Amino acid sequence: MNQSDRSARVRLVDVARAAGVSKTTVSDALNGTGRLPAATREHVQRVARSLGYRPNATARLLRAGHTRLIGVAAREHVETPWVYAELAYFVQLVTATTRAALVHGYGVVLLPTTGPGDCWLDMPLDGVFVVDPVEGDPMVGDFLAAGVPVVSDRRALKEVASGTKEAGRWVDFDYGSAARQVLDHLEDAGAERVAVVAAATTACFHQQSVDAYLDWCAERGREPRIAYLQGPGIQNVLDAVEGLIDDADALFTLVEGSPALLLDTIRKFGRSVPDDLLLVCTTEDPTALYTDPPVSTLSYLPDETAQAAVALLVDSIEGRAGDHGRLFSADFQIRASSVAPGRGPARRTAASPLTPG
Amino acid sequence: MNQSDRSARVRLVDVARAAGVSKTTVSDALNGTGRLPAATREHVQRVARSLGYRPNATARLLRAGHTRLIGVAAREHVETPWVYAELAYFVQLVTATTRAALVHGYGVVLLPTTGPGDCWLDMPLDGVFVVDPVEGDPMVGDFLAAGVPVVSDRRALKEVASGTKEAGRWVDFDYGSAARQVLDHLEDAGAERVAVVAAATTACFHQQSVDAYLDWCAERGREPRIAYLQGPGIQNVLDAVEGLIDDADALFTLVEGSPALLLDTIRKFGRSVPDDLLLVCTTEDPTALYTDPPVSTLSYLPDETAQAAVALLVDSIEGRAGDHGRLFSADFQIRASSVAPGRGPARRTAASPLTPG
DNA sequence: TTGAAAGCGCTACCAC
DNA sequence: GTGGTAGCGCTTTCAA
Numbered sequence: 001m002n003q004s005d006r007s008a009r010v011r012l013v014d015v016a017r018a019a020g021v022s023k024t025t026v027s028d029a030l031n032g033t034g035r036l037p038a039a040t041r042e043h044v045q046r047v048a049r050s051l052g053y054r055p056n057a058t059a060r061l062l063r064a065g066h067t068r069l070i071g072v073a074a075r076e077h078v079e080t081p082w083v084y085a086e087l088a089y090f091v092q093l094v095t096a097t098t099r100a101a102l103v104h105g106y107g108v109v110l111l112p113t114t115g116p117g118d119c120w121l122d123m124p125l126d127g128v129f130v131v132d133p134v135e136g137d138p139m140v141g142d143f144l145a146a147g148v149p150v151v152s153d154r155r156a157l158k159e160v161a162s163g164t165k166e167a168g169r170w171v172d173f174d175y176g177s178a179a180r181q182v183l184d185h186l187e188d189a190g191a192e193r194v195a196v197v198a199a200a201t202t203a204c205f206h207q208q209s210v211d212a213y214l215d216w217c218a219e220r221g222r223e224p225r226i227a228y229l230q231g232p233g234i235q236n237v238l239d240a241v242e243g244l245i246d247d248a249d250a251l252f253t254l255v256e257g258s259p260a261l262l263l264d265t266i267r268k269f270g271r272s273v274p275d276d277l278l279l280v281c282t283t284e285d286p287t288a289l290y291t292d293p294p295v296s297t298l299s300y301l302p303d304e305t306a307q308a309a310v311a312l313l314v315d316s317i318e319g320r321a322g323d324h325g326r327l328f329s330a331d332f333q334i335r336a337s338s339v340a341p342g343r344g345p346a347r348r349t350a351a352s353p354l355t356p357g
Numbered sequence: 358m359n360q361s362d363r364s365a366r367v368r369l370v371d372v373a374r375a376a377g378v379s380k381t382t383v384s385d386a387l388n389g390t391g392r393l394p395a396a397t398r399e400h401v402q403r404v405a406r407s408l409g410y411r412p413n414a415t416a417r418l419l420r421a422g423h424t425r426l427i428g429v430a431a432r433e434h435v436e437t438p439w440v441y442a443e444l445a446y447f448v449q450l451v452t453a454t455t456r457a458a459l460v461h462g463y464g465v466v467l468l469p470t471t472g473p474g475d476c477w478l479d480m481p482l483d484g485v486f487v488v489d490p491v492e493g494d495p496m497v498g499d500f501l502a503a504g505v506p507v508v509s510d511r512r513a514l515k516e517v518a519s520g521t522k523e524a525g526r527w528v529d530f531d532y533g534s535a536a537r538q539v540l541d542h543l544e545d546a547g548a549e550r551v552a553v554v555a556a557a558t559t560a561c562f563h564q565q566s567v568d569a570y571l572d573w574c575a576e577r578g579r580e581p582r583i584a585y586l587q588g589p590g591i592q593n594v595l596d597a598v599e600g601l602i603d604d605a606d607a608l609f610t611l612v613e614g615s616p617a618l619l620l621d622t623i624r625k626f627g628r629s630v631p632d633d634l635l636l637v638c639t640t641e642d643p644t645a646l647y648t649d650p651p652v653s654t655l656s657y658l659p660d661e662t663a664q665a666a667v668a669l670l671v672d673s674i675e676g677r678a679g680d681h682g683r684l685f686s687a688d689f690q691i692r693a694s695s696v697a698p699g700r701g702p703a704r705r706t707a708a709s710p711l712t713p714g
Numbered sequence: 715t716t717g718a719a720a721g722c723g724c725t726a727c728c729a730c
Numbered sequence: 731g732t733g734g735t736a737g738c739g740c741t742t743t744c745a746a
Contacts, residue, residue, distance in 0.1 A: 009504055011739060022717040027741060034742095035715070054503035057481040058419045059739035062722050067415060067481070069466070091448050098467045107480050108467045109426070110451075112459045123464050124414040124424070124481065146411035147366055234647055258644045260617030268649065286591055287618045292625065368723060379733040384725060391726095392731065416723035419738050 010051045019047040030055070061124065070313060071120065071128040072097050073111035075137055076203040087232070087256045088284040089302055093131060096306035104314045111139075118142045127313045129306075130156065135202035144168055149316035151309045154325065155204050169312040170325035171305050175208035178330035182252055182280050182298055183216045185332070190340050191250030191278050195225035197240045198254045199232075205300070209254050229255055238265050245269050250278035250338070257281070259288040259295040263337075279337040293336035300330050367410045376404040387412070418481065427670060428477065428485040429454050430468035432494055432560070444589070444613045445641040446659055447488070453663035454486060461671045468496075475499045484670045486663075487513065492559035501525055506673035508666045511682065512561050526669040527682035528662050532565035535687035539609055539637050539655055540573050542689070547697050548607030548635050552582035554597045555611045556589075562657070566611050586612055595622050602626050607635035607695070614638070616645040616652040620694075636694040650693035657687050 016026045021044060028034030029044035061067045074090045098108045111120050111128065120128075121142060127149040130140050133156040140156045143149075150157075150168040157168045186194050198210050210226065217224040225248055227240035237257040244251065245266065253262070259281055263273055271277045273293060280296045281288060288295040308326040315322035373383045378401060385391030386401035418424045431447045455465045468477050468485065477485075478499060484506040487497050490513040497513045500506075507514075507525040514525045543551050555567050567583065574581040582605055584597035594614040601608065602623065610619070616638055620630055628634045630650060637653040638645060645652040665683040672679035 012741095013739080023740080024717055024742080025715090028716095031741085037715075040715085052502055052504070054478060056419075056739050057479055058415060058424055059722090060479075060741075061481060062413075062415045062419045062724090062738090063740050063742090065722070069480070094467075098469075102469045102471075107469070110455045110465045110467065112455070112464070114459075121411060122414055122417075123426070124418060145409055147409070234643055238647065258615055258617055258642075260615055260621055261644045261647055264617055264649055265647075285615075287615045290591055290595065290618055290622070292621055369725095370723080380724080381726080381733055381735095382731090385732090388725085394731070397731085413723050416738090417725075419722085419740090420724050420726090422738070 009056075010053045012053070012055065015044070015048045015051055015053045018051060019044050058124075066126050066317070067124040068105055069107045069109055069123075069125050070097075070101055070310070070317075071109045071111040071123060071125045072131065073113055073120070073128065073139060074131040075113055075134055075139065076132040076199075076201050076205075089256060089300065090131070092284050092302035093306050096303040097129060097310060100307045100310035104310060106310070106314065121146055121148075127151070127317045129309045129313055132203040132205060135159075135207075140168070149313060151313045151316070153204050167324075169316055169323070171309045171312065171328070172325060173205070173300055173328050173330055175205050175330075176212035178298060178300075178332065179209040179212040179252075180216055181330075181332055183213065185334065186250040186252065186278055186280065186338060189250075189274075189278055189338055193222075193225060193248045194250040194252060195227070195244040195248035196252050196254060197227050197229065197237065197244065200228040200230055206254060213252075234258075234261070237262075241265055242269065245271060245277070249276065251280070253279075253281045253283075256283050256285065259283060259285055259297075260291045263291055263293075263295070273337050274340055278340065288335070291337075296335045296338040297333050298330055299333070301328055304328060366413075367408045369410070369412065372401070372405045372408055372410045375408060376401050415481075423483050423674070424481040425462055426464050426466055426480075426482050427454075427458055427667070427674075428466045428468040428480060428482045429488065430470055430477070430485065430496060431488040432470055432490045432496065446613060446657065449641050449659035450488060450663050453660040454667060457664045457667035461667060463667070463671065478503055478505075484508070484674045486666045486670055489560040489562060492516075492564075497525065506670060508670045508673070510561050524681075526673055526680070528666045528669065528685070529682060530562070530657055530685050530687055532562050532687075533569035535655060535657075535689065536566040536569040536609075537573055538687075538689055540570065542691060543607040543609065543635055543637065543695060546607075546631075546635055546695055550579075550582060550605045551607040551609060552584070552601040552605035553609050553611060554584050554586065554594065554601065557585040557587055563611060570609075591615075591618070594619075598622055599626065602628060602634070606633065608637070610636075610638045610640075613640050613642065616640060616642055616654075617648045620648055620650075620652070630694050631697055635697065645692070648694075653692045653695040654690050655687055656690070658685055661685060 012023050012026055016023045019026065025036065025040065026044050026048070028036055029041040030048060072094055101108050109123055109125060120139060125148060128143050130137070130150060130152040133140055133152055136159060137156055140150055140152050141160045144160055151171060152168060153172045154170045157170055183194060196213050199206050213226065214224055225244055227244050229236045229240055234257065237255060241251065241262065262281065266273055266277060273279045280298060282298045284299055284302060288297045305328060312323065312326065369380055369383055373380045376383065382393065382397065383401050383405070385393055386398040387405060429451055458465050466480055466482060477496065482505060485500050487507060487509040490497055490509055493516060494513055497507055497509050498517045501517055508528060509525060510529045511527045514527055540551060553570050556563050570583065571581055582601055584601050586593045586597055591614065594612060598608065598619065619636070619638065623630055623634060630636045637655060639655045641656055641659060645654045662685060669680065669683065
């Protein structure tokens, strides 16, 4: 009853009939294949156009054996679907993934992070990029078991029973050393009470970063000062900052928040950056460059990551060998917000040690 | 040669053979259709699982005659693909579209805004939502001609030769009156030299907003003060503000920019909001609420728009009659940034006239 | 040069 | 209850 246009839709065979040729000839004429006289080809093309013929995409995909579609899912906040899209990191990652996929001739499907069981398997995907899987994330296993190539992080791949033929490839960061790099920098800049704002999630990034922080504190016999956000949203971030700020001389945020707004808030509490509070934000928000003072940032390179992920995925899909994975180093940009002015330049160079040159 | 896993992939017929039943029985057992004894059903399911069988999504889609996939394209910056994703408006729109689509059982494909000819027609889509089409946008016409249901804005639909059977449905705003509402408010608040920051694009929103501004100025015999951004990026916005600010007592931005950063920049130029410069931003950035002062915003309701668009699209796809379109009113939230403190409350009520209640 | 026919993998109709 | 078989719309091999 519905799908009323089904009958109205002109098919290959309709064109063939109208042009007085066979389906083969139409297909060849339209796809530039076969060896047809130019006259036939043009005639068929004219008829096809006049009928408004459009090949059915699904049918060609079935025939072709692939869909040229890859899925992308950001899993960090599985329980609150899609709020993560408000975070600049994921937005840039998805954006860059789309751009990279296009270059390789693939389209991108936004995967639901929730839904009935393994509904994601119903989508006609050639491969998937699972970003920030949570602990024991079922999505990675589901796709791998279904024989769909996956790119994700190493932990997620390791968790999956390695019996599957396709092991999955990975894109990863050493989150722990990135965090230590920031913490060391803050210590060098004179901070003694570094506070951290983290999210309550089992995504690799947060777990490893927090672990690194706790270890770092333990090594120094310092008491950790950490606030776990219970959900996304600006108010949560500002509240967390408020709770930590009185007893801290440096703030390292693992969650995204507008740098300009963060500075405003800190100012409102009577503190001043960098004079009596150093600030480093994990963020992709480009406004960090333009604030007063400019804010030091730790970036997890969404563009580079996405490009590598897509390249890896496409290799996997198209049966090329290629690398098993790519390990990246986070990009730490030191700006005025984390350099105490009275103390002169920090002992470490301002250039990121992990990304020399 | 590639697609090496093709042969490895277990198909329905493999399961049937292994279970010693027919394809039909397997299909019925796995899909819960038909009337099979529980024993058979379970046996088949067990065999299927042990073989790691996964139905081929493309094949079921071909059979079903639909793909449960809708495309979404944001066309405002066709020439610079995907930079628009950095804008909160599009991000929220795509996010909300994805969420709404999921509710209706559809997945979302991010459409390339560029690429060889009508490459978008190769994707197996049931329908598309074309956001902010540019003037004479080919994408809308392509899809309509191909018989793919489209939701876009009224202008885009009107531009297409109306000979097609499916006319397309629309979601729209009266951009002109929204702009006038803001301008009138600024005038009421005492502004005499309202400057506008716009983008150089032929998207309906910008064209109509700018036209409304020019008309509004002409009616008052005022000289328009307007800056057209030549591209996205923060620096462009800040430069535009710098160019306008000296000769303005109110600023109305049509392009997105971090409210907090905008305030900082204005402060840097020695101006103060709202004391000697009123500010209204067209933005979805929720930080506008938390700045000091909070910034007045004009919102084009991405969530509501997306929900309506998806509902309209799904109606169209599934052959239901439903509405032809939905006209929305922008949401103007007046906050401290556009209320001159010395002059007392503005003459107009602070509640948005367009969204009473 | 052209066309008939065999599928791609699945679901559903309809006999058995 | 179960299983042939037709067919979704296309491409491609192969025979004419």
